[in-house]
Amino acid sequence: MIDGIETPTWDASSLPADDNVNPYAFSIALAGEWFVSKGAMIAYYGNVEFAGVSQYASRASWVAARFSSPLYASEWVVAAGQGKVIVADRGYDVNSYDLDEGNLTIKQTNLLGFQTSLELKQSIVPGFVTLIGTGKFLASSNGPVIFVEPPFRADPDALLGWADCPSPSQHYDHHWMAQSFMAGIQGMFGRESGEERQYDFTGAGTVLMQSSEQLRVDGALMKLVESQTNLLDAQSAGALGHRLVQRSQQQ
Amino acid sequence: MTYEVVNSKVVRVQVSQANPVLARRGAMLGYSGQVAFRPVSGAAQGIGGMVGTMMAGESNKMMVAEGQGSVLYGFRGLYVTVIDLTGDSLVVEADRLLAHDANLQTGVEMVGQGGGRSAVRGAMTGQGLFTTRVSGNGTVSVLSHGGTFPIQLNGETVGVDPQAYVAHTGALQVDLKASVGMRDLIGRGSGEAFQLHVSGHGTVYVQASEEKF
Numbered sequence: 001m002i003d004g005i006e007t008p009t010w011d012a013s014s015l016p017a018d019d020n021v022n023p024y025a026f027s028i029a030l031a032g033e034w035f036v037s038k039g040a041m042i043a044y045y046g047n048v049e050f051a052g053v054s055q056y057a058s059r060a061s062w063v064a065a066r067f068s069s070p071l072y073a074s075e076w077v078v079a080a081g082q083g084k085v086i087v088a089d090r091g092y093d094v095n096s097y098d099l100d101e102g103n104l105t106i107k108q109t110n111l112l113g114f115q116t117s118l119e120l121k122q123s124i125v126p127g128f129v130t131l132i133g134t135g136k137f138l139a140s141s142n143g144p145v146i147f148v149e150p151p152f153r154a155d156p157d158a159l160l161g162w163a164d165c166p167s168p169s170q171h172y173d174h175h176w177m178a179q180s181f182m183a184g185i186q187g188m189f190g191r192e193s194g195e196e197r198q199y200d201f202t203g204a205g206t207v208l209m210q211s212s213e214q215l216r217v218d219g220a221l222m223k224l225v226e227s228q229t230n231l232l233d234a235q236s237a238g239a240l241g242h243r244l245v246q247r248s249q250q251q
Numbered sequence: 252m253t254y255e256v257v258n259s260k261v262v263r264v265q266v267s268q269a270n271p272v273l274a275r276r277g278a279m280l281g282y283s284g285q286v287a288f289r290p291v292s293g294a295a296q297g298i299g300g301m302v303g304t305m306m307a308g309e310s311n312k313m314m315v316a317e318g319q320g321s322v323l324y325g326f327r328g329l330y331v332t333v334i335d336l337t338g339d340s341l342v343v344e345a346d347r348l349l350a351h352d353a354n355l356q357t358g359v360e361m362v363g364q365g366g367g368r369s370a371v372r373g374a375m376t377g378q379g380l381f382t383t384r385v386s387g388n389g390t391v392s393v394l395s396h397g398g399t400f401p402i403q404l405n406g407e408t409v410g411v412d413p414q415a416y417v418a419h420t421g422a423l424q425v426d427l428k429a430s431v432g433m434r435d436l437i438g439r440g441s442g443e444a445f446q447l448h449v450s451g452h453g454t455v456y457v458q459a460s461e462e463k464f
Contacts, residue, residue, distance in 0.1 A: 158281060209281055209323060
């Protein structure tokens with residue numbers, strides 16, 4: 001026995017069922033299937049099998065209907081069986097949310113898992129996914145989640161997601177732009193900080209915010225941007241390629 | 252109260268015509284209302300005391316929020332400490348300033364000013380060669396890694412790890428003490444060869460981490 005440890009020692013039966021173990025870890029009481037983000041599982045008890053989404057879909061045809069995003073299929077697994085699965089993400093706060101006949105859009109890298117009664121679709125906003133239906137899902141945030149109501153303008157890096165309101169439009173701060181143009185050295189004025197560009201939310205609903213995070217590499221994002229370049233004709237695509245090569249050489 | 256602590260990492264600030272707010276660039280998370288943001292540069296006119304801040308320069312770009320509304324500020328998930336100033340002054344590394352009332356005076360203590368000591372202090376805490384003095388009546392929010400705790404001093408002396416030092420208010424004397432022994436020279440020291448000795452009457456804010464940012 002180790003002395004001096006005051007936190008409880010968990011076992012398979014004492015672990016919470018569908019509840020937080022602490023602010024940074026969540027215990028799923030698994031009886032059936034859950035979609036879980038690759039790498040989010042930190043421990044499990046019981047008879048649980050983890051299979052890639054596409055692999056599992058070949059056995060269970062309903063998966064394709066629930067997970068309609070081939071882009072992210074390689075980033076997700078299906079946990080199937082009976083037991084307790086504990087998920088966590090970089091020491092971020094983990095929260096569970098219940099969706100009731102609703103729809104919610106969330107940053108893909110912050111979504112850790114969801115029940116198979118929910119349906120996942122890709123949002124039009126790159127890097128975000130939309131959950132539709134009724135069920136529970138888990139999401140991480142840097143610090144506790146802040147809920148705000150539209151009208152609201154959010155910094156793209158700090159935006160966690162939104163529920164029940166129309167997709168945002170982009171807002172450019174004209175003060176900021178004017179200053180930058182006048183100075184004529186736009187690049188120096190922190191364009192990279194993105195302060196002049198915000199997501200503008202209107203209508204009724206809820207916006208979810210977190211403290212801005214350093215971006216985690218979203219493997220699917222590159223594929224997503226690449227697929228968008230199909231909109232370009234050959235000449236513009238070549239010009240874009242040039243610019244990207246220049247950028248990678250500068251860094 | 253214009254500064255509302257939303258959680259340990261985010262602060263909500265009420266901006267009004269009479270009370271514009273200066274903040275670190277990139278620290279705005281979101282806002283509601285009619286608020287406009289403007290980058291402030293060294294040659295900028297207007298808002299008092301800002302020029303000094305800008306002299307801190309390259310590593311500490313600021314922007315001003317003007318208009319009417321409320322703004323959420325936070326930065327990369329770092330912890331936020333809100334400190335009210337009533338006529339006294341706060342000394343803080345420029346990098347750590349998240350947001351403060353624009354009517355506060357800011358001055359920069361640079362290399363060679365205020366003696367070599369302050370320069371060394373800035374260098375040792377790893378936050379650059381500048382320490383900023385914020386003074387007046389208003390509120391300042393300061394970034395830290397892992398949160399801060401205040402240590403009240405009434406004439407006694409406290410030793411603080413330079414990396415854990417965040418800021419201080421009041422009439423405090425900060426000295427850098429080196430106790431470099433033979434073991435440090437051959438790289439087998441305790442890693443605590445340098446300490447800040449803080450003495451006088453005031454409050455020193457210490458973060459619960461030695462991590463720089």
